[in-house]
Amino acid sequence: MNRFNPLNRFLLKLIAGLLAISVFLAAVRFNSSLQSSTDQAFGFFTSIRVTLFDHPIQAIGDFISDFTSLYALKAENDRLRLQIDMLEQFQARLEEAYRDIEDLKTINDLKESMTEYHLIAAMVLNRPADTFNHKIRLNVGTLDDVALNDAVISSEGLIGKVVTVTSSTCDVLLLTTEQELNKVSVKIQISKTDTIEALLESYDVNEGAYVLSLLETSSTVVQGMTVISSGLGETYPSGLLVGYVLKVDTAQSAGGIKVYVSPAADFTHLNYVAIVKRGNLNVD
Amino acid sequence: MWIDLAFVLAGFTLDSILRMFFPIDPALQFLAFVPNLGFLAFLLVSLNKTYRRAMILAFLLGLTVDFLRNEMLANAIAYPISIYVIKVWANQLNESLFEQVFLGTIGLFFKEFILFATLTLIGITQLSIDNWFVKREFLTIIGHIPLIWGLSYLNRYKSGAQNVLERKKKRRERVLWNPTVKP
Numbered sequence: 435m436n437r438f439n440p441l442n443r444f445l446l447k448l449i450a451g452l453l454a455i456s457v458f459l460a461a462v463r464f465n466s467s468l469q470s471s472t473d474q475a476f477g478f479f480t481s482i483r484v485t486l487f488d489h490p491i492q493a494i495g496d497f498i499s500d501f502t503s504l505y506a507l508k509a510e511n512d513r514l515r516l517q518i519d520m521l522e523q524f525q526a527r528l529e530e531a532y533r534d535i536e537d538l539k540t541i542n543d544l545k546e547s548m549t550e551y552h553l554i555a556a557m558v559l560n561r562p563a564d565t566f567n568h569k570i571r572l573n574v575g576t577l578d579d580v581a582l583n584d585a586v587i588s589s590e591g592l593i594g595k596v597v598t599v600t601s602s603t604c605d606v607l608l609l610t611t612e613q614e615l616n617k618v619s620v621k622i623q624i625s626k627t628d629t630i631e632a633l634l635e636s637y638d639v640n641e642g643a644y645v646l647s648l649l650e651t652s653s654t655v656v657q658g659m660t661v662i663s664s665g666l667g668e669t670y671p672s673g674l675l676v677g678y679v680l681k682v683d684t685a686q687s688a689g690g691i692k693v694y695v696s697p698a699a700d701f702t703h704l705n706y707v708a709i710v711k712r713g714n715l716n717v718d
Numbered sequence: 719m720w721i722d723l724a725f726v727l728a729g730f731t732l733d734s735i736l737r738m739f740f741p742i743d744p745a746l747q748f749l750a751f752v753p754n755l756g757f758l759a760f761l762l763v764s765l766n767k768t769y770r771r772a773m774i775l776a777f778l779l780g781l782t783v784d785f786l787r788n789e790m791l792a793n794a795i796a797y798p799i800s801i802y803v804i805k806v807w808a809n810q811l812n813e814s815l816f817e818q819v820f821l822g823t824i825g826l827f828f829k830e831f832i833l834f835a836t837l838t839l840i841g842i843t844q845l846s847i848d849n850w851f852v853k854r855e856f857l858t859i860i861g862h863i864p865l866i867w868g869l870s871y872l873n874r875y876k877s878g879a880q881n882v883l884e885r886k887k888k889r890r891e892r893v894l895w896n897p898t899v900k901p
Contacts, residue, residue: 445774452781487731491738561737562744563787564752565854566837610745612844639845642747702743 488559492705551671553708554578556586559603561704568611570594570704575602583669585710591675591698592618592663593707604709609644609676610637610701620646620676621664622655622693630655631664632693634676643680643694655682661695671712721883722763725876726779729759729869740861746845749857754826756783757797758866761825762818762873764801765808776801790840796832800825815870822866823859830855 556578560571574580576599584596586606594608609618613636621629632646648655659679665672675698683692736753743750760779764772780797784790804825811817834850837843845854 442771442774445771445778449774449778449781452778456785487734488738491735495739562742563737565742565744565746565750566833566843567787568744608744612842637745639746639843640849642745697745697747701745702741702748704741 551710551712553587553710554580555706555708556604557706558704562608568594568608569597570606570608572604572606572707572709573602574709575600575604577601579711580604580709581711585663585670585674586707587674587710588699588704588707590700591677592670593699593701593704595669596709606707608701609634609697610639612637612639618670618676619664619666620661622646622648622679623660623662624655629664631666632661634695638694641680641694643696644677646693646695648691648693655679655691655693657681671710674710721876721880725763725873726756726759730756732756746849746853749852750854751857751861752830752854754829754858754862755865755869757829758822758826758862758869759873760797761801761804761822762869765805765821766877769802769805772801772805773798790837790842792833792836792840792842795836796829799832800829803828815867815874818870818873819863819866822870823863826862826866827855827859830858 554574556572556574558570559573560569562568562570572580572586580596580599582596582599585592586594586596592609594606594611596604597607598605607613617636618634620632620634622632623629631649633649634644634646636645637643638645644661646661657679661676661679663670663672663674663676677695677698680694680696683694732755733753736751736755740751740753742752757779760776764776767775776797777794780794781791783793783797787793804821807824808821811821834843834845834847834854838845
């Protein structure tokens with residue numbers, strides 16, 4: 435007598451078929467045209483889900499958030515008015531700094547500097563569905579001039595880099611991943627004119643901070659110092675805010691002194707981000 | 719069976735809606751609430767199924783979740799094991815609402831623990847077990863208790879509707895089989 439009834443046999447065949455398809459898809463993953471077709475199909479269903487669920491719910495959530503924050507608006511308005519008054523001065527200084535950079539580039543015969551970049555605005559389609567998932571999907575792709583390994587920032591700081599890209603979407607691996615492949619060359623601002631180089635190796639999920647290894651130990655790093663990207667390594671332009679020093683592990687190890695840096699970006703509320711393209715000066 | 723499938727899909731849809739209101743922090747700097755209504759809906763549905771069918775369906779569901787989330791067969795391992803354990807415990811309990819909520823809470827904790835253990839063994843995460851419990855599990859378990867309550871109520875209505883449909887179907891079959899009885 436057969437131990438499996440027809441439904442169980444059907445389910446087992448279905449499982450076997452799905453596993454075979456998974457192996458087949460993994461084998462043909464290197465075929466870029468087939469992969470882009472499957473990504474486009476997946477992107478179609480993602481677009482439907484975003485249109486039917488995510489956008490309306492986001493709109494309701496934003497309305498409720500705006501309504502409940504009405505009382506705090508006046509204090510914020512006063513603070514922002516002060517900042518706006520200062521903005522014109524900062525704008526004038528910034529334009530003067532841009533002119534100095536152009537002059538220096540001409541003198542040194544440079545085509546571009548490490549701080550030059552322009553931004554491509556993007557919207558997050560898929561947020562992490564789990565705390566072990568460190569990828570988000572954006573609504574821009576190769577048609578928007580997005581390329582592999584482009585840096586991605588939020589309004590608060592650097593969040594990750596592009597790891598896969600199709601014609602209309604791209605996947606971003608967040609810096610919160612525990613993989614040690616996501617290294618970033620950074621520098622710690624000791625003072626207004628001095629920095630020290632370091633390497634962001636990974637994210638320590640137990641500490642809730644990035645782990646940096648210092649490339650030099652001649653300077654003292656203290657809590658609160660700003661950490662920015664250094665522009666070395668050709669992946670991230672210079673000047674992107676990474677975070678602030680949380681603590682320094684002075685115990686000497688094979689990897690040198692370890693510095694823990696709290697992220698500047700808020701990874702919980704990632705709705706609109708920007709892709710950083712190294713290139714012409716952003717004068718707008 | 720299609721009603722059960724719709725019930726489970728509704729659970730996963732509610733998960734994606736809840737994630738909009740309670741976004742998950744991949745940095746784990748704050749307490750995380752990870753919606754699992756899809757798994758809990760499946761757990762309630764599987765209580766009325768045989769062991770073999772429940773585990774096969776659980777493996778299929780876990781595989782689908784892994785495919786969508788790219789989590790390397792972790793859910794495909796966690797789902798069947800936790801469903802099997804809960805079904806064994808369910809045999810010792812009655813079907814009252816409190817006991818279903820208790821089973822759902824324990825099942826959720828068990829599934830999450832197996833998922834965490836699998837990902838730790840594979841090397842995907844280095845989160846310590848105390849941080850896992852404090853930052854991820856605590857709020858997830860607490861937040862799901864009222865949700866399991868509501869899901870259990872819905873499951874009872876669903877089961878009642880299924881029983882009514884089943885009785886109507888059987889009545890029709892008896893009428894068709896015995897042509898001397900007028901419908």
